[in-house]
Amino acid sequence: MPRATLPVYDTLTQTRAELERNSSLGDGLSVALWQRNQLEDTVYSRPGHHTLSLYLEGGFDIRRRDQPGLRGAPDKLCILPAEHESDWRVSGQIRFLHLYFAPDRFDALALTLLDREARDQQLYDRTYMDDPWLAAVCRQLAGLDWDDPHGRLAGNALGHEVLAHLMLTQTGRRRSVTVKGGLAPAQRRRVQELIEARLDSVLTVGELAAELALSEYHFARMFRASFGQPPHAWILQRRLVRAREALAGGDQALADIAASCGFASASHLANRFRAALGVTPGEYRRWAGR
Structure with missing residues (x-):
């Protein structure tokens, strides 16, 4: 999702919020880590995209003006639908994750997952919701390296898990989905x-x-x-196999091997290679050439 279509993100850039890092995960999913420690008001008005927020640290003194009895805390979740309006009073320290996703992506999921029209599946507006499973998945997402293509792919997979969970639990049409067997x-x-x-x-x-x-x-x-294995783990395995073949087959530069195998850089390849095989690419090349 282009940043120009993320009004919640853009609103925060105009406040005292500090952006730690952000990334596009693909398939209409974007993610950002923020922190704030200043007193100020923030208003979101019909942003045109959905936002899921997880408080990672702090948030005890943040209130939504139309729901003043509710207080934030670590692992509290907020769902801000595309057409919602909210006015927030921010005070005290907070660190939080935002997952932004396009309404058309969520609408398409209604049809492919539930075989229902999107108009029958409206995403709830939720403030300071408790959902341990969802909070744990969002913390996983926050811990990934989004600069690494495999971190982004893992984040993409987690993002889709989040969307399916929201579709099944936060649209007013609770329905279990059973998947039996594998691919034909x-x-x-x-x-x-x-x-x-x-x-x-x-x-x-x-x-x-x-x-x-x-x-x-x-x-x-x-x-x-x-x-x-999940798709992102299988893809990483196949990329490492291709890298091993290239290392054993000649003296191609490590940066070129990384590019041909879908790694962001030689250092990303080296880190993944060492984590999976216990040796560096150079050590493997010397061993394979004996």
């Missing part, structure tokens, strides 16, 4: 071909799911059932 053989072959063809470029769970005409929720679970 033809689906497995197709998704493997697509991954192999695009190991050097950006991939998202949404793109892979769309290729098989599945919701991201169904795709992720069926993929895990078929391959024993």
Whole structure:
């Protein structure tokens, strides 16, 4: 989602809030980490996109003016739908995560996940909600390295998990969704071909799911059932296999190998390689060349 279409984000940039880092995760999902420690008011007026907020630290003295009896705290969640309006009194220290997502992405999920029209699935406006599962997933998201393509892909996957959870629990139409079994053989072959063809470029769970005409929720679970790993872990494994082949096959520069295998830089490749195999790419190359 382009930053120009994120009024909540843009509103915060005009306040005393300090942006720690942000990223586009793909598929209409964007994320940002913020902190504030100044007294001020903040107003959001029909921003045009949905926002999920998790308080990571502090927030005890922040109140929404139309709900003055509620107080923030770590692990409290707020849902700010696209057409909502809210006026906040901010005081005291706070550190928080924002996940921004496009209404059309959420609307499409209603059809693919629940086979319902989007007009029947309106996202609730929630202030200081408790949801331990959702808070834990958002903390995972906050802990990822979004500068690393694999961190972004893992974040993309977590973002889709969040959207499915919100669709199932925060739209007024509670409904369980059961996924049984894995991908059909033809689906497995197709998704493997697509991954192999695009190991050097950006991939998202949404793109892979769309290729098989599945919701991201169904795709992720069926993929895990078929391959024993979530999509982002499988893709990382395949990229490391390609990197090992390139290292064993010649003296290509590490930066070139990183680019051809979908890593952001030589250092990102080296870090992932060492974490997975226990040796650096240079050590592996020397061992493979013996």
